[in-house]
């Protein structure tokens with residue numbers, strides 16, 4: 001039995017970024033305000049260079065990636081960055097690199113084929129019983145591997161043009177839809193009043209059983225998860241939230257408190273993470289992330305193979321790597337900690353599970369399985385007793 005490494009939820013507010021600049025109003029009142037955090041996002045090369053020692057690949061990336069996906073990092077998230085290490089897992093997610101400007105023929109601007117599955121602009125209806133509703137094109141900060149970078153952040157030519165009334169009418173007139181997933185962009189960037197208006201309208205549709213919100217705001221901007229927001233959200237149960245954390249360092253004490261407020265409001269939470277080269281592509285990093293998530297009352301939901309978005313080759317891993325990570329988790333940690341590894345079928349196949357193969361042999365009358373330790377087990381595969389002629 002190996003020792004369990006200590007789990008810590010460090011506070012990073014305020015860190016070196018706000019302390020080093022006396023011209024910033026870095027009072028804790030400002031720091032704890034989400035509007036201050038948004039207003040003071042790091043968006044330029046000059047601001048980055050003031051605080052970080054950039055590599056050539058990063059400097060060129062910042063200069064050349066600007067018309068594809070904007071760069072923006074909240075001070076809270078920026079403070080998690082290692083100043084001197086270009087391999088820092090937070091840096092790799094947030095700071096463009098020159099490799100982003102290279103595209104492979106297999107890569108796409110719309111890797112999940114969303115635009116061709118929109119009955120109404122802004123509403124992706126791929127599965128029979130649920131829809132993805134794109135309610136904004138803005139986020140608190142921008143992930144370099146964003147699958148929706150063709151419209152997100154507002155700098156590329158294509159714009160998200162959600163047709164609100166047509167979308168509500170489609171939802172109201174399609175009784176097969178029982179589950180609406182709000183995403184974008186990040187829906188928690190809306191004011192409480194605007195978000196409530198949206199939830200109220202959806203809540204009034206009888207065949208919609210529950211709503212889910214996909215958001216990275218608890219990670220990028222935990223200050224946004226105010227008691228007032230939680231009070232509002234809890235009026236619209238059943239309501240689920242899917243957060244997006246990729247590395248254990250993202251789960252700071254501020255984030256843990258924000259997630260605690262959402263959990264106390266009775267909101268079940270899942271985490272969707274993306275398997276990223278140099279960020280979270282090892283069993284050790286994944287285990288620490290998954291255990292910290294559970295300690296924050298968040299159940300790991302999906303681990304995505306990185307979509308084939310243009311310019312993401314440097315962030316993608318092999319599929320074998322993903323499978324071996326899941327193998328390194330199953331049996332070795334709580335089942336609750338293990339996300340489902342999926343590939344979102346390129347061109348619009350939906351999420352397809354990928355699993356390690358535990359079936360050694362499955363023939364007439366028996367299955368031979370291997371367990372997490374490699375031991376083999378034999379299970380007779382008989383027909384039900386109620387059908388005796390086939391026994």
Ligand SMILES: *Cc1c(COP(=O)(O)O)cnc(C)c1O
Pocket residue numbers: 124125126127130131132181351
């Ligand atoms: C991910 C996704 C959903 C939700 O999928 P679940 O597996 O139910 O979480 C629904 N619609 C679209 C278009 C999606 O991409």
